[in-house]
Amino acid sequence: MTAKQRFVAYYRVSTRKQQASGLGIEAQRTAVANYLGDRTAKVVAEFTEIESGKRSDRPALGQALTAARVHQAALVVAKVDRLTRSVGFLSRLLEAGVDVRFADLPAIEGPTGRFMLQQMAAVAELEAGLISSRTKAALSAARARGQQLGGNRGTQLSSAAKAKGRQAQAQSAQRRANDLAQVLEELRADGASSPTELARALTARGIPTARGGVTWTAPQVSRIEARLLSSKPTQHQGK
Template sequence: MTTNTIDVVSYYRVSSQGQGESGLGLEAQREYITRAAQQNGWIIIGEFVDVVSGKLAIEDRPEGAKALALCKQTKAKLVVAKLDRLSRSVHHIARLLDETMDFKVATMPQADKFQLHLFAALAEQERSFIASRTREALAALQARADGGDVQSVEKIARRTAALEKGRTPTNRAKASKAIQDRVSSWQESVRDPIDLCIRKGGRTLQQVADCLNGKGITTSRGGEWSSIQVSRVMKNIGLQF
């Protein structure tokens, strides 16, 4: 542990009011930053939480603007749990770096400006891959349904009913995208809890499942996790041991 201490301002972001009220995602972010602060000698002098989309620049967010102001006033460094909590836009992050805004990321506390810029670009590319994998997963579900898998047939029937509601090709396309967006959104909401379970020593799929169940985090259907469910989600969001 370093003996040099620095003042930091914690900034947390969740994407929906539901996440803000339930603490889903917020608790994980606090744990990331608390651990990093203990390991790197950071002194947290302020904490700000926004419930907004990552597409909005941090200076345009109510609490984000306050966090930046406190950093300037106290010469402290802004710290976020993960880079996407600061922004999902490479452009926004690059602009902050160009304007000499000094910030820290709890999951990679030693990263320099070049590395942060690179990680932001890679993360944007990964989100594109995730969207593609979601479409592939739905296609695989259809293939299993065609092969006679009962559960898959039932799932496809529900999705088909939803897609057919609007009748027109445009509405069917919108409904299909809405399904894909919901799947992607839910998978992203459990990324941090799964990552934390791995960081806490989970070395098998079942250990991660037990960790999630112990935290009271449910599957998309509100049930308990199994090793198979953990495996599918980790593959879709690109997490590995």
């Protein structure tokens, strides 16, 4: 049986009045549902934000990104301008380690997909500033702005590059542990205390392991707990 691909849906409205009336939200839900279509997909969580697209301090978006990392799911949004009209903010979002999908765009994957997403976000930013006088010529000029893609192939990594890679892996593991901290607290509140019990509970919830596995083990939980413990600030008591 083919495993279902996980998605976290993120919706945004600009006012509480829109949220109460459902204006905009239902259209976004429909767009996301049509995007998922016949594919084998599972929406593991949904989040709705009441914010302006020009602001970057969005708690619901932060929660959605955390949920996407915990479940190793893709974040799906109805339209690129539903998420942000700021290229700088979108760049930071892409560095969050989450696969972002838009119902009005093809799948965003790899360096080429990220580059395309940057260009589409640039167009969205231009639209926000030129709503009253937007023209096809201006959009064409925005799409024409870009950069050459490329990179070195077959180059042996230096010691510094390898060290940087190890540091990135450690940071990724720590972020994964931080994302799971709240989940572990909830499981402990439900009565799971030992690493074995927590592993069973994580497996029952369907939360994947760091490598995408479906079954957790006690040693994996112990490593997560050790990272969380080591990341806590040390308290020095005076005499």
